[in-house]
Every structure is written in C-alpha cells, then in structure tokens.
Amino acid sequence: MSEDRPLDVVVVGGGIIGLAIAWRASQAGMSVAVLERDLAAQGTSRVAAGMLAPVAEVEFGEAGRRQLELGLRSARTWPAFAAELEAQSGVCVGLMRTGTLLAARDDDDARELERQLDFRQSIGLAVRRLRPSEARELEPALAPTVRLALEAPDDHSVDPRQVLAALRRACGTAGVRLREHAPVARVELDRESAGGTGTDGPSGAVTGVTLQDGELISAGRLVLAAGPWSEQIEGLPAGAGVPVRPVKGQILRLRDPAGPGLLRRVLRFRGGYLVPRADGRYVLGATVEERGFELAPTAGGVYELLREARELVPGISELEIEELSVGLRPGTPDNAPVIGRGAVGGLVWATGHYRNGILLAPLTAELVAGVLADRDDPLLSACAPDRFVASTTVGAGA
Amino acid sequence: MSEDRPLDVVVVGGGIIGLAIAWRASQAGMSVAVLERDLAAQGTSRVAAGMLAPVAEVEFGEAGRRQLELGLRSARTWPAFAAELEAQSGVCVGLMRTGTLLAARDDDDARELERQLDFRQSIGLAVRRLRPSEARELEPALAPTVRLALEAPDDHSVDPRQVLAALRRACGTAGVRLREHAPVARVELDRESAGGTGTDGPSGAVTGVTLQDGELISAGRLVLAAGPWSEQIEGLPAGAGVPVRPVKGQILRLRDPAGPGLLRRVLRFRGGYLVPRADGRYVLGATVEERGFELAPTAGGVYELLREARELVPGISELEIEELSVGLRPGTPDNAPVIGRGAVGGLVWATGHYRNGILLAPLTAELVAGVLADRDDPLLSACAPDRFVASTTVGAGA
Numbered sequence: 097m098s099e100d101r102p103l104d105v106v107v108v109g110g111g112i113i114g115l116a117i118a119w120r121a122s123q124a125g126m127s128v129a130v131l132e133r134d135l136a137a138q139g140t141s142r143v144a145a146g147m148l149a150p151v152a153e154v155e156f157g158e159a160g161r162r163q164l165e166l167g168l169r170s171a172r173t174w175p176a177f178a179a180e181l182e183a184q185s186g187v188c189v190g191l192m193r194t195g196t197l198l199a200a201r202d203d204d205d206a207r208e209l210e211r212q213l214d215f216r217q218s219i220g221l222a223v224r225r226l227r228p229s230e231a232r233e234l235e236p237a238l239a240p241t242v243r244l245a246l247e248a249p250d251d252h253s254v255d256p257r258q259v260l261a262a263l264r265r266a267c268g269t270a271g272v273r274l275r276e277h278a279p280v281a282r283v284e285l286d287r288e289s290a291g292g293t294g295t296d297g298p299s300g301a302v303t304g305v306t307l308q309d310g311e312l313i314s315a316g317r318l319v320l321a322a323g324p325w326s327e328q329i330e331g332l333p334a335g336a337g338v339p340v341r342p343v344k345g346q347i348l349r350l351r352d353p354a355g356p357g358l359l360r361r362v363l364r365f366r367g368g369y370l371v372p373r374a375d376g377r378y379v380l381g382a383t384v385e386e387r388g389f390e391l392a393p394t395a396g397g398v399y400e401l402l403r404e405a406r407e408l409v410p411g412i413s414e415l416e417i418e419e420l421s422v423g424l425r426p427g428t429p430d431n432a433p434v435i436g437r438g439a440v441g442g443l444v445w446a447t448g449h450y451r452n453g454i455l456l457a458p459l460t461a462e463l464v465a466g467v468l469a470d471r472d473d474p475l476l477s478a479c480a481p482d483r484f485v486a487s488t489t490v491g492a493g494a
Numbered sequence: 495m496s497e498d499r500p501l502d503v504v505v506v507g508g509g510i511i512g513l514a515i516a517w518r519a520s521q522a523g524m525s526v527a528v529l530e531r532d533l534a535a536q537g538t539s540r541v542a543a544g545m546l547a548p549v550a551e552v553e554f555g556e557a558g559r560r561q562l563e564l565g566l567r568s569a570r571t572w573p574a575f576a577a578e579l580e581a582q583s584g585v586c587v588g589l590m591r592t593g594t595l596l597a598a599r600d601d602d603d604a605r606e607l608e609r610q611l612d613f614r615q616s617i618g619l620a621v622r623r624l625r626p627s628e629a630r631e632l633e634p635a636l637a638p639t640v641r642l643a644l645e646a647p648d649d650h651s652v653d654p655r656q657v658l659a660a661l662r663r664a665c666g667t668a669g670v671r672l673r674e675h676a677p678v679a680r681v682e683l684d685r686e687s688a689g690g691t692g693t694d695g696p697s698g699a700v701t702g703v704t705l706q707d708g709e710l711i712s713a714g715r716l717v718l719a720a721g722p723w724s725e726q727i728e729g730l731p732a733g734a735g736v737p738v739r740p741v742k743g744q745i746l747r748l749r750d751p752a753g754p755g756l757l758r759r760v761l762r763f764r765g766g767y768l769v770p771r772a773d774g775r776y777v778l779g780a781t782v783e784e785r786g787f788e789l790a791p792t793a794g795g796v797y798e799l800l801r802e803a804r805e806l807v808p809g810i811s812e813l814e815i816e817e818l819s820v821g822l823r824p825g826t827p828d829n830a831p832v833i834g835r836g837a838v839g840g841l842v843w844a845t846g847h848y849r850n851g852i853l854l855a856p857l858t859a860e861l862v863a864g865v866l867a868d869r870d871d872p873l874l875s876a877c878a879p880d881r882f883v884a885s886t887t888v889g890a891g892a
Contacts, residue, residue, distance in 0.1 A: 350793055380793075395748055395778075396811025399800040402793055413794025420815055 102314035103127045105468060106305060108280050108329065109321035110136030112144075112256065112453055113446050115263040115272075116461035117319055121468055122270040129313065130272060131305070133279035133325065137260035140323050141453060143347055143423030145371040145379040146259070148174055148455045149251040151221045152196050152364050159430045162478040164219070166433070167452060169475065170459035171250065177458035178254065184269060187262035190255030190373060196362040197226070197235060198246040201408055205366050206244040213246055223248055237358045237411045253362050253371050256454050281308045282331030283318060285440060300333065301441030317468055320438075321446040323426040323453075324389070336439035338481050340448050342389050342424035345382035346397040349419035350412065352376040358411050367404035370412070378415065380405050382423075384451075393420040425450050428484070435463050435479035436472075444468065445481040500712035501525045503866060504703060506678050506727065507719035508534030510542075510654065510851055511844050513661040513670075514859035515717055519866055520668040527711065528670060529703065531677035531723065535658035538721050539851060541745055541821030543769045543777040544657070546572055546853045547649040549619045550594050550762050557828045560876040562617070564831070565850060567873065568857035569648065575856035576652065582667060585660035588653030588771060594760040595624070595633060596644040597806055603764050604642040611644055621646050635756045635809045651760050651769050654852050679706045680729030681716060683838060698731065699839030715866055718836075719844040721824040721851075722787070734837035736879050738846050740787050740822035743780035744795040748813035750774040756809050765802035768810070776813065778803050780821075782849075791818040823848050826882070833861050833877035834870075842866065843879040 105121050107114045110132030122128045130136065147153075150167025154160055178191045200206040216223040224247040231245035232238045238245075267274060285300035304314035320326050324342035352358055356376040363370045371379040383397040398420060405412050428434055428448035433456060435446050446464050449456050463473050503519050505512045508530030520526045528534065545551075548565025552558055576589045598604040614621040622645040629643035630636045636643075665672060683698035702712035718724050722740035750756055754774040761768045769777040781795045796818060803810050826832055826846035831854060833844050844862050847854050861871050 348793070351790075353790070392749075392751070392814035392816075394811065395746070395800055395804070395813045395815055398815055399797065399804060399811070402797040402800070406793070406797060413792065413797070415793045416790035417793055417796060417818055418790075420818070 102304065102316055103129050104315065105129075105317045105319060106131060106313055106315035107319040107321055108305065109323060109326070109447075110274065110276065111139050111321065111323055112141035112260060112263065112457045113323070113449060113460055114319070114321035115260065115267055116457045117321060117446055117464045118272045119263060119267050119270055120461040120465035122267065122272045124465055124469055126468065128272045129315070130267070130274045131278045131280055131307070131313070132274065132276045133322070135276050136274055137264055140423040140425060141256050141260055143345065143421045144256045144454050145347065145369065145381050146190075146254045146256040146454050147196070147251065147362055147369065147371060148253060149196055149248070149362065149364075150455065151216060151223060151248040152198055152251045153452065154216065154221070156215060159432055161219075163432050163452070166459060166475060166478060167455055170456045171252075173458040173462070174252070174254070174455075181259070181262045181266055185262035185265040187258060187265060189259045189262050191252065192254070192372070192374060193252045194361045195247060195249040196251035196364060197231060198248065198364045199231065199238065199242050199408055200244040201239075201241060201365065202243060208366075209244050209246055221248075222250055235359055235361060235363065237409050239408055239410055242408065251362065254454065255373055259454070259457075279308045280305045280329050282306050283329060283443070284312065284331065285333075302443050317442045317444060319444045319446055319464060319468075323447055324424045326426065326445075326447040332438075332440065332443075335485060336443075338428065338434045338445055338448065339484050340426045340428055340434065341386070343427040343450065344385040344387045344390055345423045345425055346385075346393045346401065347379060347381035347421050347423065348398065348401060348417055349421070350378040350380055350415035351418050352378070352415050354414075358415075359409065363409065365404060365408050368401050370405055370409060377418070378412070380412070389424060391422045391424070393422055425453070433460070433479050434481045435460055436476045436481055437467060438481050500702065500714055501527050502713065503527075503715045503717060504529060504711055504713035505717040505719055506703065507721060507724070507845075508672065508674065509537050509719065509721055510539035510658060510661065510855045511721070511847060511858055512717070512719035513658065513665055514855045515719060515844055515862045516670045517661060517665050517668055518859040518863035520665065520670045522863055522867055524866065526670045527713070528665070528672045529676045529678055529705070529711070530672065530674045531720070533674050534672055535662055538821040538823060539654050539658055541743065541819045542654045542852050543745065543767065543779050544588075544652045544654040544852050545594070545649065545760055545767065545769060546651055547594055547646070547760065547762075548853065549614060549621060549646040550596055550649045551850065552614065552619070554613060557830055559617075561830050561850070564857060564873060564876060565853055568854045569650075571856040571860065572650070572652070579657070579660045579664055583660035583663040585656060585663060587656045587660050589650065590652070590770070590772060591650045592759045592770075593645060593647040594649035594762060595629060596646065596762045597629065597636065597640050598642040599639060599763065599806055600641060606764075607642050607644055619646075620648055633757055633759060633761065635807050637806055637808055640806065649760065652852060653771055657852070657855075677706045678703045678727050680704050681727060681841070682710065682729065683731075700841050715840045715842060717842045717844055717862060717866075721845055722822045724824065724843075724845040730836075730838065730841075733883060734841075736826065736832045736843055736846065737882050738824045738826055738832065739784070741825040741848065742783040742785045742788055743821045743823055744783075744791045744799065745777060745779040745819050745821065746796065746799060746815055747817035747819070748776040748778055748810065749816050750776070750813050752812075756813075757807065761807065763802060763806050766799050768803055768807060775816070776810070778810070787822060789820045789822070791820055823851070831858065831877050832879045833858055834874045834879055835865060836879050
C-alpha cells in the first residue's frame with residue numbers, strides 16, 4: 097500500500113457505508129482501499145436491526161420529506177442490491193419482504209397513529225389502517241390490548257450482519273484492499289493545488305491520509321465514512337468539517353427456542369421495535385440516547401425496551417437473550433445524512449446516516465460512486481455537507 | 495494419575511464445594527484428585543452472588559430450622575476460612591461484613607417482613623426493625639416508597655469468583671490434582687467387599703470411577719460434589735442415588751460507572767436481591783425456575799429482576815450491564831443439602847446446596863473432611879443422604 101503510485105480512492109470507515117462505497121467504486125474500475133480504525137463490520141452497522149423502513153420512519157416537516165425521498169429511493173434499490181451482493185459473495189443477506197406493523201398500545205398511541213396515517217396518506221404512501229382484530233389476525237402474538245395498527249406493506253428488513261459479511265467478501269473479490277486496525281490521524285492536503293467546490297470555502301486538495309502510527313497513504317480522493325468518529329480526524333481547515341455526534345442505541349438480540357413464528361412482520365411501537373429474522377431470532381431495539389461515546393448497555397435501557405415490547409407482545413418473555421449491544425449512530429443537527437463533496441478538493445463525505453444507515457447504504461454507495469466519477473445526482477442537494485456551515489458561522493458571530 | 499497406586503480420594507465436581515473439600519482433605523494428608531466435567535469454577539458457583547445470609551434465608555418449619563443451624567455455623571466459620579484461604583493463595587476473596595437489609599415495597603411486603611421479624615426474634619436471631627426513614631438513612635439509594643426494612647447485621651457476602659480463584663490456587667499448592675474436561679461416566683464398585691452403612695442398603699464399596707473416555711481412576715473414597723449433575727453419574731445400585739434437580743437462576747452483573755457508593759449493604763426484597771462489591775459492581779439476582787438444564791437468560795427473567803430492583807433502588811437504571819448469566823442450583827426435595835456417607839462403602843455425598851452453596855462451602859468441606867477421616871459430626875444427621883429413600887420406596891408402592 098505504501099508504493100509510490102497513489103490510490104484512486106481511500107475510504108475511511110469499514111462499516112456498511114464504507115464497504116458499500118468501496119465495492120461500487122472498485123466495480124467502476126478505481127483502485128480502492130478501506131481503512132478501518134478497529135475491525136471492519138464490528139461497529140454501529142453490526143448492532144443495527146436492519147429495518148428498511150422509509151414509510152415507518154418518515155417524519156413531519158421539510159427535513160422529513162427530504163429524508164423520505166432518499167429512503168424511498170434506497171428502499172427501491174435494495175432488492176437489486178441484495179441480489180447482486182448475494183450473487184457476487186455467495187452470502188445470503190436475509191432480505192425479508194414481510195412488511196411492517198406500527199402498533200398502538202393505548203389511546204395516546206392510537207391518536208398519534210391516526211395522525212401518522214393521515215400524514216402518510218396525504219403524501220401518497222402505502223399505509224393501511226388495521227382494527228385490533230385485523231392486526232391480531234395478521235400477528236396473533238399481539239396482546240389483546242392492542243388499540244390500533246398501521247400496516248406499511250413495503251417496509252422490509254435485512255440482516256445487517258449478513259450484509260456486512262457479504263460486502264466484505266464482495267469487496268475482496270472486487271480487489272478492494274481492506275486494512276483493519278488502521279486508525280487515521282489526519283487528512284493530508286496539498287495547499288498549492290486547486291481549491292474545493294465551496295466558493296468561500298477553504299482551499300487545498302486531498303493528497304492522502306496519515307495513520308496514527310505515522311504511515312502516509314496517498315490517494316487522489318478521500319471518502320470519510322467513519323460514522324460518529326468522522327469528526328475525530330484532523331487536518332481539515334476550519335469550517336471544512338461536518339457536525340456529527342454519536343447517538344447511543346441499545347439493542348437486544350433474542351432467540352425463540354421454539355423456532356420461528358412468534359412474529360412475521362417487523363413491529364414498531366412507541367419506544368422501540370421488534371425485527372424478526374427467518375430463524376426464530378428477533379432484534380429488539382432501540383434506545384436513543386445522547387451519551388457521547390459510551391458503549392455499555394444499562395439496566396434502565398434494557399428494562400425499558402423489555403417493558404415496552406412485553407406489553408405489546410407478551411410472548412417475548414420466553415425468548416432467550418443472546419446478546420446485549422450498543423451502537424453509536426452518527427447524528428447530524430437535522431439528523432439527515434451528509435453525502436457529497438466536501439470543502440476541499442477530492443474530499444467526499446458519507447456519514448450522518450443516523451437511524452437509517454442500513455436502508456441508505458445502497459443509495460449512498462451509488463451517489464458517492466457517482467461523485468467519484470464526477471456525476472452528481474440531484475438528490476445530493478438534500479445531503480449537502482455544507483448545509484450546516486452558514487448557521488455555524490452566524491452562531492459564532494462572525 | 496493412572497499409576498497403580500490408587501488415590502485416597504477422588505472428588506467429582508470442580509465447583510466451590512468440590513474444591514473446598516479437596517483442599518481440606520489434602521491438608522489432612524490425603525492424596526486427592528478433582529475431576530471436573532468441563533472447566534473448574536465455571537458452573538453454578540461462578541454465577542452465585544455470594545450472600546452469606548443464614549438469617550435472611552431462614553424459613554419456617556423443621557427443614558428451615560435444620561438449614562439455619564448449618565448456615566449459622568458455616569457463617570461463623572467464614573471469616574477464618576476466608577483468612578486462611580487468602581493467606582495460602584494470595585487472592586483476596588472479597589468478604590464484605592456490611593450486613594443485609596430486607597426491604598418491603600408495599601403493605602403486603604411489610605406484613606410479610608413483620609412476620610419474618612417475629613419469627614427470627616422468636617428463635618433468637620439478630621434482626622432489627624427499621625422505619626423507612628431509618629432504612630433510607632442507612633441506604634440513601636432506597637426509593638422513598640420503601641415501607642419497612644429489617645437489618646440482619648451478621649449476614650455478609652463474599653465474591654464467589656474470587657473465592658474460586660483462591661481455592662484453585664490453594665488446591666494447587668496443597669497438591670490436589672485437578673483434571674478438567676474429565677467427565678465421569680460411572681462409579682466403579684467392588685461388590686465382594688464390605689457393604690455400606692445403611693443396614694438395608696445395597697452393598698459394595700467404591701474402587702474408583704471410569705471417565706467417559708474409558709479411563710479408570712482408582713480411589714478408596716469417592717466424593718460426589720457435582721451439583722445438579724450428580725445424578726447423571728451411573729454405576730450406583732438402585733436406591734443408592736440421591737434426588738437432586740437443577741433449579742435455574744438468572745443473574746445480572748452490573749457496574750456503576752461512577753464507582754462504589756450506591757449501596758453499601760446487601761439488599762433483599764421480594765423477587766430478588768442486590769449484592770454490592772467493593773469496586774462499584776453489583777450482582778442482581780435471581781430467578782428461581784424449574785426448567786431442567788436450560789442455561790439461557792430470558793427476556794422475562796431479566797425483565798422481572800430489573801423491574802423489582804428498580805422499584806426499590808431507582809438509581810440502578812444508570813448502572814451498566816456487564817453480564818447476564820444462569821446458574822443451576824442443585825435442589826433436593828426439601829432443598830436442604832445432602833452431605834455424608836452414601837449407601838455404598840467409600841461413597842460420600844456433598845451436593846444439594848440449592849441457594850446456599852457459597853455460604854455452606856466451609857462447613858461442608860469440614861464435615862466431609864471429617865467423614866473421610868472417620869470423624870462424623872452430629873450436624874450430619876440433618877443432611878443425611880438416605881433421608882429421601884423411605885419416601886421414595888413408599889412412593890414406588892414397594
């Protein structure tokens with residue numbers, strides 16, 4: 097890797113976003129390396145439940161609408177992405193096209209679901225209102241106390257751990273060089289060269305990165321896909337960074353010793369969700385906590401997830417707990433992702449995917465591979481890395 | 495080990511009971527081997543919380559009184575046992591002499607605690623009644639809703655994992671041979687020799703054991719200290735076994751990132767207990783379930799432990815969950831232990847310690863070492879292995 101000839105692209109971050117980008121860039125004929133601070137596929141992506149749920153996740157307001165557009169397009173991409181990935185890797189990614197139920201446990205929940213239903217129907221999303229008896233017919237494990245449910249028939253799920261295993265293998269086959277335990281200390285810039293895209297932004301262009309052990313890795317393009325750790329990389333001029341913070345999510349992995357069948361669909365409710373796998377395993381998530389880089393599951397977090405889920409699906413009491421884990425979602429000020437050219441030449445951002453990293457991986461890889469080939473998709477304007485700069489500048493009183 | 499000269503004693507089971515017996519027998523000059531089916535110190539003893547709580551555990555009735563006598567004597571033995579073990583091993587066993595609180599959350603609990611107080615005082619046990627304000631003065635982390643508490647100032651705790659580490663080392667120093675991954679298939683008997691102690695019991699005398707891989711290990715005495723697995727060993731004549739079953743207990747290990755101080759005393763309540771360690775760690779236990787040899791923590795078990803504990807100590811919500819684990823307590827029909835000579839010559843039982851294996855380890859080791867040296871303590875009559883035989887025979891209609 098330290099040969100004289102620089103790489104076309106260095107991707108920092110070996111999660112689902114980084115690996116998907118590396119795969120696509122390599123397929124497009126570029127020489128690509130992925131640098132991972134720890135072990136690839138062991139961070140946030142591995143903890144994620146794997147919901148592909150743009151309809152269930154959509155939020156009111158302008159940012160919500162922009163997110164919806166990204167989510168719907170990536171969700172439509174998923175089946176072909178999964179099929180290609182499975183064909184190239186030989187690994188099944190566990191795409192389950194069984195739809196999602198949103199369930200209300202009490203009158204407050206039910207009123208909120210009615211509002212959500214109206215909103216989704218007003219923007220043309222496929223959502224169906226289910227009476228309690230209809231919901232329990234679809235999912236008999238639901239408690240008799242369920243008040244109302246919505247069905248989002250097009251919101252599906254994958255198994256992120258399988259996706260990661262498949263991507264890792266596909267990257268290997270495609271010639272991507274993956275270096276683990278290779279934490280990046282700083283971005284190297286050539287300040288003499290042409291400036292970035294921002295008219296007032298700092299100038300310079302990426303020449304590579306320096307690892308924490310001092311090794312220099314030269315590359316013409318640099319993709320920062322390091323999730324919540326993206327901000328820890330030094331060397332960018334002031335104002336060229338993006339604000340991304342860790343948002344802690346605690347998740348339980350459960351297994352039904354009686355095999356599959358308790359739940360068929362993804363189930364979402366106030367305070368959490370239950371995602372079934374095909375083999376009788378379930379993912380119960382997730383807390384949303386602002387606790388910095390704290391990585392331990394807590395008594396309170398686990399208790400609340402179990403309480404909410406048990407109330408709606410009493411049968412989960414019998415499930416075995418196989419794993420407690422914590423993921424750090426990369427959150428931005430508007431919780432929409434940051435994808436596209438940075439303020440210095442050759443720098444491309446791909447982080448801030450918050451709760452939607454698995455859903456948005458295929459689209460992000462496609463968008464970034466486009467940018468690396470100098471083809472910019474109109475959707476990129478919704479994810480512009482410089483959208484926080486103005487407010488930051490104003491906030492600083494400059 | 496397969497040399498011609500037989501060992502004086504083979505102990506089956508590398509938990510706290512087996513190791514403590516081996517240590518004491520070796521100190522008395524006997525040649526001793528411990529055979530452990532899996533890894534020593536990794537089963538029930540390792541999961542145990544380590545309460546030394548004869549006063550808190552005492553139950554009404556005849557069996558309860560017998561258990562109390564055993565428990566009080568072993569509790570009195572613990573400080574000297576711990577000191578000797580620490581001196582010989584160099585490992586601190588974490589004996590904390592801070593006493594135990596029994597706390598009531600509601601009127602039902604409070605009425606039950608009053609009954610428990612009367613009972614304990616009637617048999618002369620040291621227990622003090624605390625008003626809610628007094629209890630919260632001792633343990634400010636208690637919820638304001640606490641209704642009543644009892645203090646058992648002489649019920650303490652140790653860290654079983656430290657005790658096991660110390661015993662392992664002390665056994666090594668004392669010359670005990672520990673063989674792990676050595677599951678015993680059957681007891682070998684010499685049917686020509688003198689019979690057992692029971693007048694009507696089956697005759698024969700132990701000559702050793704055969705491992706599952708066929709290896710024969712010769713010994714003059716055999717101690718069965720294999721907890722709930724004790725019944726799985728074959729080769730004993732009909733009627734010479736003891737009824738012992740696994741009783742599942744789920745336990746959480748918690749850690750306070752803020753360090754020690756949340757709780758100083760062991761706290762017991764309906765549905766569980768919290769045992770503090772000196773370093774800010776806590777053990778929250780335990781379910782009591784009849785589920786055979788099932789070893790997985792469940793959503794329902796963990797949920798209920800957290801719910802009960804949180805209600806009384808809301809501050810545990812902030813604690814990290816370091817571990818979920820399951821132990822299989824060896825239970826007998828009256829839940830009292832089985833300690834003493836078996837129905838064939840040379841056979842000694844040491845199992846059935848149920849919820850009190852850590853508490854009773856020093857006394858059990860002392861009693862069994864006595865039996866091996868042909869000195870029988872009067873207390874053994876309370877633990878007689880043949881006490882279930884008559885009822886079994888009657889039950890079988892013979």
